[in-house]
Amino acid sequence: MSGRDLPFVTRRRILKAAAALTVGGGALQIVRSAESTPATMQAAIRTIVGENQINTGKVTLDIPPLVENGNTVACSVTVDSPMTPSDYVKAIHIFNEKNPQPNVIGVHLGPRAGRARFSTRIRLADTQRVIAIAQLSDGSFWSDSVDVVITLGACLEDS
Amino acid sequence: MVMAALAGVASPVAAGEIPANARRSSYDLMSRESQAMQDDDDANPGMLWVLEGKALWRLKTGAADKACLDCHGEASISMRGVATRYPAFDGERQQALDLARRINLCRKEYQNATALPYESKELLALTTYVARQSRGLPIADPAADARLQPFIDAGRQTFNRRQGQLNLSCAQCHDDNWDKQLAGNPVTQGQVTGYPLYRLEWQGLGSLQRRMRNCMVGMRAEPFDYGASEFVDLELFMTWRSRGLAIETPAVRP
Amino acid sequence: MARALISVPAKAVRGEIIAIKALVSHHMETGFRHSTTGELIARDIITSFVCRYNGEEIFRADLFPATAANPFVAFYTRATESGTIVFEWTGDNGFSVTEQAAISVE
Numbered sequence: 001m002s003g004r005d006l007p008f009v010t011r012r013r014i015l016k017a018a019a020a021l022t023v024g025g026g027a028l029q030i031v032r033s034a035e036s037t038p039a040t041m042q043a044a045i046r047t048i049v050g051e052n053q054i055n056t057g058k059v060t061l062d063i064p065p066l067v068e069n070g071n072t073v074a075c076s077v078t079v080d081s082p083m084t085p086s087d088y089v090k091a092i093h094i095f096n097e098k099n100p101q102p103n104v105i106g107v108h109l110g111p112r113a114g115r116a117r118f119s120t121r122i123r124l125a126d127t128q129r130v131i132a133i134a135q136l137s138d139g140s141f142w143s144d145s146v147d148v149v150i151t152l153g154a155c156l157e158d159s
Numbered sequence: 160m161v162m163a164a165l166a167g168v169a170s171p172v173a174a175g176e177i178p179a180n181a182r183r184s185s186y187d188l189m190s191r192e193s194q195a196m197q198d199d200d201d202a203n204p205g206m207l208w209v210l211e212g213k214a215l216w217r218l219k220t221g222a223a224d225k226a227c228l229d230c231h232g233e234a235s236i237s238m239r240g241v242a243t244r245y246p247a248f249d250g251e252r253q254q255a256l257d258l259a260r261r262i263n264l265c266r267k268e269y270q271n272a273t274a275l276p277y278e279s280k281e282l283l284a285l286t287t288y289v290a291r292q293s294r295g296l297p298i299a300d301p302a303a304d305a306r307l308q309p310f311i312d313a314g315r316q317t318f319n320r321r322q323g324q325l326n327l328s329c330a331q332c333h334d335d336n337w338d339k340q341l342a343g344n345p346v347t348q349g350q351v352t353g354y355p356l357y358r359l360e361w362q363g364l365g366s367l368q369r370r371m372r373n374c375m376v377g378m379r380a381e382p383f384d385y386g387a388s389e390f391v392d393l394e395l396f397m398t399w400r401s402r403g404l405a406i407e408t409p410a411v412r413p
Numbered sequence: 414m415a416r417a418l419i420s421v422p423a424k425a426v427r428g429e430i431i432a433i434k435a436l437v438s439h440h441m442e443t444g445f446r447h448s449t450t451g452e453l454i455a456r457d458i459i460t461s462f463v464c465r466y467n468g469e470e471i472f473r474a475d476l477f478p479a480t481a482a483n484p485f486v487a488f489y490t491r492a493t494e495s496g497t498i499v500f501e502w503t504g505d506n507g508f509s510v511t512e513q514a515a516i517s518v519e
Contacts, residue, residue, distance in 0.1 A: 064190060064191075064192050066190075067190075068189070068190055068193060068344065068359070068413035069359040069360055069413040071359050071360060071362050071481060071482070072196075072359040072362065072481040072482070073192075073481070074192040074195070074196065096479065099478075099479050100443070100445045100478070101477065101478065101479070103475075103477045103479065104477060104479040104480070105474055105475065105476060105477065105479070105480060106474065106475035107472070107473070107474045107475075107488075108470075108472070108473040108474070108475075109472065109488075110470075110471070112466070112469070112471050112490055112491055112493070113471065113472065113488070113489055113490055113491075114430035114489050114490060114491040115430050115489040117488070117489060118472075118474075118486060118487060118488040118489075119485075119486070119487040119488075120474075120480065120481075120484070120485060120486045120487075121196075121480070121481040121484070121485050122479050122480060122481055123443070123478070123479050123480070123481050124479075151342075151343040151344060199434075201418065201420035201434040201436065202434060202436060202485055202487070204436065204482075204483040204485070206418055206436070207414070207415050207417075207418060207436065207438045207483060208415070210415035210418060211414050211415040213415075214415060280414055284414075284415075362440070362441075362481065362482035362483070363440075363482070363483075
């Protein structure tokens with residue numbers, strides 16, 4: 001990796017270089033504008049969750065662990081909930097670590113849903129962790145995460 | 160390392176042809192999730208083009224102010240089986256025609272309308288809609304029409320010819336190494352059962368010619384132009400290769 | 414271009430949980446890509462999808478550039494009464510598509 005190569009260095013090479021540099025305790029950081037990092041993902045999560053605790057359990061995030069093409073990744077979230085007027089899932093949010101920005105989708109449900117489950121297709125720019133967080137009617141937050149390996153990434157390639 | 164492995168392979172005709180009973184659609188080499196996307200008509204993005212094609216089938220157009228429907232009736236009846244027999248021989252022009260060109264010739268002759276550009280949404284929609292009517296039906300053997308033999312042979316020569324900066328032929332990957340991987344993705348046999356198809360890489364639907372242009376650029380060869388006779392010959396040979404396999408249009412592929 | 418494909422069961426039993434699927438045609442330009450001349454291609458995405466059953470919201474999604482092109486979503490709802498289920502997508506540059514389906518509930 002070399003600063004001399006800019007602007008021909010691709011974002012992917014910068015990410016790899018940054019990973020190598022931050023191994024020594026995070027003293028050196030390359031600033032990447034408008035790109036998600038584990039830190040910006042945490043910030044985006046805190047915007048939704050506030051200071052509340054995030055529990056593990058109840059939520060199942062279904063993404064294939066190995067993806068053929070990051071442009072279109074099938075993704076489902078299921079939350080174990082009776083979906084009654086007194087006990088239901090209000091919202092499910094999905095976040096990511098390495099796309100240009102941390103939000104993936106935010107879904108709003110209610111007791112009428114009958115089942116706390118939805119499927120969609122998302123873009124993943126690189127091999128990364130994806131996190132789903134469910135907000136229940138009692139104000140609690142629950143989450144699940146999956147580490148996904150991408151063989152061909154989205155967003156950062158021109159095609 | 161790929162080049163070193165392939166350099167030792169003898170090139171020409173029939174040497175590496177896949178045995179008839181070993182032929183498989185690329186569907187079998189996809190992930191379960193991609194297969195599920197193809198199988199569900201409510202989730203297959205290619206169906207948006209089929210829906211558009213259905214609307215265009217009914218649309219009166221051209222100076223003749225006619226719709227496809229007016230001559231052909233319901234496509235589900237009149238177009239059933241048609242895609243299995245394309246590319247076809249056109250006696251009037253003494254040429255092989257692919258389905259897209261046939262549609263454009265119909266537009267000119269019977270609707271007095273202008274030809275739709277290759278790879279335009281409208282032409283793709285109509286081609287996909289027509290091919291969809293043959294879904295599940297086996298591709299017919301084009302060699303059964305003796306007039307097509309010279310075009311099939313020309314296509315075979317292109318398929319087996321080394322080309323481009325990498326000096327690779329189509330056959331070296333798709334006949335000889337289809338069960339291996341290149342850069343983490345399956346090579347595939349290159350069967351043409353699903354075209355036009357929705358490619359995740361394009362995030363859109365495209366024709367076999369678009370896919371072959373991608374391949375040729377990938378091989379660092381000069382790609383043929385859309386509509387070139389070389390493409391029709393190649394498509395005809397690839398259709399012969401895929402004879403007997405079922406049509407899947409609109410397929411989904413990575 | 415055909416704008417959307419929706420799937421709703423035509424008939425259902427009261428109280429039954431039904432599956433709904435919605436597919437909409439949209440390129441979902443992320444706003445992170447560059448043209449061949451190096452200019453940033455402006456973002457152009459669907460930002461919101463809302464589904465209403467006889468006027469009452471039953472599902473809503475906030476979409477971001479991370480949603481794949483030709484957005485697809487599948488979700489569930491209880492069949493409560495006969496009527497109309499309306500699907501509305503809105504987004505950048507005034508994008509707005511509405512589709513609806515009738516459902517008969519016994």
